[in-house]
Amino acid sequence: MKINEIKELLNVIDKTNLEFVKIESSDLKLEVSKSSNRIVNNDLRNSKYDLSENANYEEVVSDICEEAIEATIEDNINIHVVSAPLMGTFYSSPNPDEGNFVKVGDIVKAGDTLCILEAMKLMNEINSNVSGEVIEILVENEELVEYGQPMFKIKAL
Structure with a gap:
């Protein structure tokens, strides 16, 4: 070759x-x-x-x-991407002393909180729109995310 x-x-x-x-x-x-x-x-x-x-x-x-x-x-097949509905700072936990809302491998239900996006001093909870397993987290804690940026991949169950 x-x-x-x-x-x-x-x-x-x-x-x-x-x-x-x-x-x-x-x-x-x-x-x-x-x-x-x-x-x-x-x-x-x-x-x-x-x-x-x-x-x-x-x-x-x-x-x-x-x-x-x-x-x-x-x-x-059956992979759902949760994208940022607004531009803001990504927080993986409710506060620095607590654990993350979700981690890879967690099973979530539709409506479960995945993260918080802070925009203009307002904290916006981002919820899962599907029940399934979190297979990938695409952003890091305290990272600035853009509108429409993929943040999570969830495999529907």
């Missing part, structure tokens, strides 16, 4: 949600890993592609892309 083909393959993998790809042939062993809080699908983790001298590299890249698209679609 030529270096340009490897670079192209790495660029394709980098643009996907794949966390781990392992490619082996008699003359090449390539493992690519990205760190994240997501759980990796074991089928994707153990995927192997034919990279023998007679292999069609365009077909291999196409197969990886197709698998990545399928995984992305499957991962995004």
Whole structure:
């Protein structure tokens, strides 16, 4: 496999949600890993592609892309994004001495408080619009958020 083909393959993998790809042939062993809080699908983790001298590299890249698209679609089914309804400062807890309203892995009900956004000295509670599991918190405590900025990803149950 030529270096340009490897670079192209790495660029394709980098643009996907794949966390781990392992490619082996008699003359090449390539493992690519990205760190994240997501759980990796074991089928994707153990995927192997034919990279023998007679292999069609365009077909291999196409197969990886197709698998990545399928995984992305499957991962995004029932994922709801809670976006900032106004610009303000994000607070993950009611006050500095208390714990966060939610953390990754928590199960929330529609109407549960996720955070507070402070705007013009007014504290605005932001509530979940769906019942489900918090799978990602996209902002840090005391971070300024813009109107429409995604703050949470919740997988509906």
